[in-house]
Each structure stands twice: as structure tokens, then as C-alpha cells.
Amino acid sequence: MEPAVQTQAQPKVKRGKRSPVDIVIHLVLALLTIATILPFYNVLLMSFSNSVAVSKQLIYLVPTVVDLSAYHYIIQEPRFLKALLVTVFVTVVGTAVNLTVTLTGAYVLSKTGYPGRRAVMALIIFTMFFNGGLIPYYLTMKNLHLINSLLVMVLPVAVNTFYLIICIAFFRTIPAALEESAKIDGANDIQILVRVVLPVAKPMIATIALFYAVDRWNEWWNGVLFMTNVNLLPLQALLRELLTNYAQVLSSINANISLQNTDLHPEMLKMAVVVVSALPIACLYPFLQKYFTKGVMIGSIKG
Known part of the structure; x- marks a missing residue:
């Protein structure tokens, strides 16, 4: 008769108690999170408020009224739709040009x-610290017939040197065996870049594309500098104009009566401008978030 096998009950694993240090760290992180979110929350609520509520409290935490006057003032501007379309064009076309030039240039320089290569890299890095100045810059754009052209907000900023260096560092981390095997199969350099390298570089491409899209969406300086046609101003430049000229618009004799009766608080208009200018591009972050954490650190490790 075989002896009965006695099984010993495994002791339950008790969760360790949080140490005071962990509690302090969590509290500090929670406070930092609140301190980060609070300004955005305050901006959003103030943009939907009215002049009376904004005047009573500097930090607007609890919504007491919903007033869309600031947004109505911005949207009813006749040039708003045109400026929005200009910015969308600059963002889409500009980001495509940025990625094309940056990726191809980085692949060659890697x-x-x-x-x-070293001489070219030295010249590229030189542009990070020195430039020709505003007057030569303007004369160059004039000689290239880019004044009052939407391409003036795309071509002069086709490459960001810092982003180019990030792409070069990433391409150097790709194993050479991948490209060598593709060459054995008869692929040329363009096919290797498109079919082998770029699919591996999706996190980096998504991150650089997001950086470029934000830069192009926030483009206003070249628009103000080179656009004499007010119908070609980008959205950021138009919002800046509405904000700076708000007092003159309301006090002008020829101002719209409905605008005079709106009694907009300057802070309301400022916050509404912030929301209108930041919200569309912020909607891209959820779609690229899975690539962002990995891509923003890519290339920082030396291979």
C-alpha cells in the first residue's frame, strides 16, 4: 500500500505595504499632475465663460456660466475659414515635404x-547656430518669387536640423545585414529605403511627423513676414491679429454693433484663441501615442 502523498498548502503571497517613500513619491507625482492639468483646465473654462465671471475670479475652477461669445467672435471673422484652409494646406503639404527631405537626407548621411559626409554634416550643424539674418532671408525669398505664395511657409523650412540628426542616429542603429540581404536580392537604394528601412523606422517616423506637424500648424512668422495678401495669412497669424487688434475693433466707429454688445473680456478672447489654435493638432496625439514613447527615445542610444 503506497503511502498517501501529503501536499503542503502554498503560503499566500501577501502584498507588501507601501513604504513612506513610495507614498511621498505618489503624492508628489499627483501634485505635479494637477499642476500640469490645472492651467489647461482653467484656459478651457475661461474660454466658455463671460466677462462678469472672468472679472470676479482670476483662477476659474468651477464653471458658473457657458458663453460662446469668444468663439463666435473668432469664427464669424470672414477670413477665418480661409486661414484655416491655408493652415491645413501648410500642415499637410509641409509635413509631407519635411518627411521626404529629412528621411532621404538622413538615410544618405547615415x-x-x-x-x-563630414563636410556636409558640418555645414548642416553650422545652420543650427548661425543664419544670414532677416534682410538677406527676405531678399532671397523675393528673388525666388515666393512672396504671397503658400510655398514660402513650406520650402524654406523643409528640414529641421535637429530632427535630421535624430533620423541619422536612428538609421545607424539598423543592422547592415538587412540592407545587404536586400542588395543580394537585387534591390536598389530607393527600394531598400522604402521597403526595408522605413517599415522598421515607423516609431521614429511617427514621432518626427508629429513634431513637424506641430511646427507647421503653428506657422505664423513666415506668413506675417511674406504675405501682403491678407487672405493668405495662416490661422495662427489671423488669431494673433484678432487678439492684438481686439480693442481697436470694438472701439472703432465702423465696428459691428453685435460685437460691441458682446462685451468680451480680453482674457476670454485670449483663452479661446489658445483653444482654437491648439485643439486640432492635439487631436493627433492619441493616434500617435503608441509610437511616441518609443520613437522619442530612438536614436539616443549609440550603436
Whole structure:
């Protein structure tokens, strides 16, 4: 008769208690999170408020009224739709041009056997610290016939040197065996870049695309500098104009009576401008979030 096998009950694993240090760290992180979110929350609520509520409290935490006067003032501007379309064009076309030039240039410069690579890199890095000045810049755009052209907000900023360096660092981390195997199969350099390298670089491409899209969406300086046609101003430049000229618009004799009766508080208009200018591009973050954390650190590790 075989002896009965006695099974010992496994002791339950008790969750360790949080140490005072962990509690302090969580409290500090919670306070930092609140301190980060609070300004955005305050901006959003103040943009939907009215002049009376804004005048009573500097920090607007509890919504007491919903007033869309600030947004109505912005949207009813006749040039608003045109400016929005200009900004969408600059963002879409500009980001495409940025990615095309940056990725192709970074791929070439990442090759150690490229003749003159160091000299080219030195010239590129030089542009990070020095420029020709505003007057030569304007004269160059004038000689290229880019005044009052939407391309003036796309072509002069086709490459960001910092983003280019990030792409170069990433391309150097890709194993050379991948490209060598593709060359054995008869692929040329363009096919290797499109079919082998870029699919591996999706996190980096998504991150750089997001950076470029934000830059192009916030474009206003070139629009103000090179656009004499007010119908070609980008959205950010138009919002800036509405904000700076608000007092003159309301006090002008020819101002619309409905605008004079609106009694907009300057802070309301400022917050509404912030929301209108930031909300559309902020909607891109959820779609690229899964790539962002990995892509923003890519290339920081030296291979």
C-alpha cells in the first residue's frame, strides 16, 4: 500500500505595504499632475465663460456660466475659414515635404562611405547656430518669387536640423545585414529605403511627423513676414491679429454693433484663441501615442 502523498498548502503571497517613500513619491507625482492639468483646465473654462465671471475670479475652477461669445467672435471673422484652409494646406503639404527631405537626407548621411559626409554634416550643424539674418532671408525669398505664395511657409523650412540628426542616429542603429540581404536580392537604394528601412523606422517616423506637424500648424512668422495678401495669412497669424487688434475693433466707429454688445473680456478672447489654435493638432496625439514613447527615445542610444 503506497503511502498517501501529503501536499503542503502554498503560503499566500501577501502584498507588501507601501513604504513612506513610495507614498511621498505618489503624492508628489499627483501634485505635479494637477499642476500640469490645472492651467489647461482653467484656459478651457475661461474660454466658455463671460466677462462678469472672468472679472470676479482670476483662477476659474468651477464653471458658473457657458458663453460662446469668444468663439463666435473668432469664427464669424470672414477670413477665418480661409486661414484655416491655408493652415491645413501648410500642415499637410509641409509635413509631407519635411518627411521626404529629412528621411532621404538622413538615410544618405547615415552611410559612413558617403564621400564628403563630414563636410556636409558640418555645414548642416553650422545652420543650427548661425543664419544670414532677416534682410538677406527676405531678399532671397523675393528673388525666388515666393512672396504671397503658400510655398514660402513650406520650402524654406523643409528640414529641421535637429530632427535630421535624430533620423541619422536612428538609421545607424539598423543592422547592415538587412540592407545587404536586400542588395543580394537585387534591390536598389530607393527600394531598400522604402521597403526595408522605413517599415522598421515607423516609431521614429511617427514621432518626427508629429513634431513637424506641430511646427507647421503653428506657422505664423513666415506668413506675417511674406504675405501682403491678407487672405493668405495662416490661422495662427489671423488669431494673433484678432487678439492684438481686439480693442481697436470694438472701439472703432465702423465696428459691428453685435460685437460691441458682446462685451468680451480680453482674457476670454485670449483663452479661446489658445483653444482654437491648439485643439486640432492635439487631436493627433492619441493616434500617435503608441509610437511616441518609443520613437522619442530612438536614436539616443549609440550603436
